[in-house]
Amino acid sequence: MRCIVDWFLSCWLRRGRYIWSKFRRRLFERKYLSTVLPEAGTLQDIEASLHMITWTMDGPLHLFDCISYPQTTWAKKKDDCDGFSTVAAELLNRWNPDSNPVLVTALVHPIRYSHTVCAFTSQEGNLNYFDNYNLKSGDFTSYEDIIKSITKERQLVCWDARNPVNFDMIEFHKHNE
Numbered sequence: 001m002r003c004i005v006d007w008f009l010s011c012w013l014r015r016g017r018y019i020w021s022k023f024r025r026r027l028f029e030r031k032y033l034s035t036v037l038p039e040a041g042t043l044q045d046i047e048a049s050l051h052m053i054t055w056t057m058d059g060p061l062h063l064f065d066c067i068s069y070p071q072t073t074w075a076k077k078k079d080d081c082d083g084f085s086t087v088a089a090e091l092l093n094r095w096n097p098d099s100n101p102v103l104v105t106a107l108v109h110p111i112r113y114s115h116t117v118c119a120f121t122s123q124e125g126n127l128n129y130f131d132n133y134n135l136k137s138g139d140f141t142s143y144e145d146i147i148k149s150i151t152k153e154r155q156l157v158c159w160d161a162r163n164p165v166n167f168d169m170i171e172f173h174k175h176n177e
Contacts, residue, residue: 050133055132104118126139
């Protein structure tokens with residue numbers, strides 16, 4: 001049974017999640033695109049803005065895993081880790097496009113502990129990430145280092161790194177590959 005679940009999760013992360021998110025954005029979230037996001041001149045400004053958002057789990061209308069526009073998350077002031085990550089990515093892009101923000105997602109067992117963060121290149125050249133509203137700095141040299149940090153002792157099924165604007169795949173890995 002676990003093999004079937006792992007296969008489904010891999011298919012979901014490889015394609016389904018992003019197809020669903022794009023569809024749902026077009027269908028239900030276009031009205032939020034005019035929402036003005038906060039100005040951010042530092043990483044601390046971005047972190048402070050993220051602290052204004054409340055974490056809440058996606059529900060059935062999101063298929064429990066939809067990536068909203070950053071403007072939707074900001075307008076509603078609530079979302080799950082995906083929403084925090086898209087807001088962080090957008091604010092990072094506006095503040096410093098060279099930071100190259102990326103959505104990094106780990107699917108793990110138990111599934112409820114799966115997680116998405118916004119990874120980016122610091123001015124020093126290493127990778128940092130926003131874990132919901134917390135800035136995590138460290139000696140991260142690859143997205144895999146970040147995956148190890150966010151999954152801790154959980155059993156990793158698969159992970160990916162995606163462009164936060166168009167969801168183009170940068171990396172995808174199954175745990176046993």
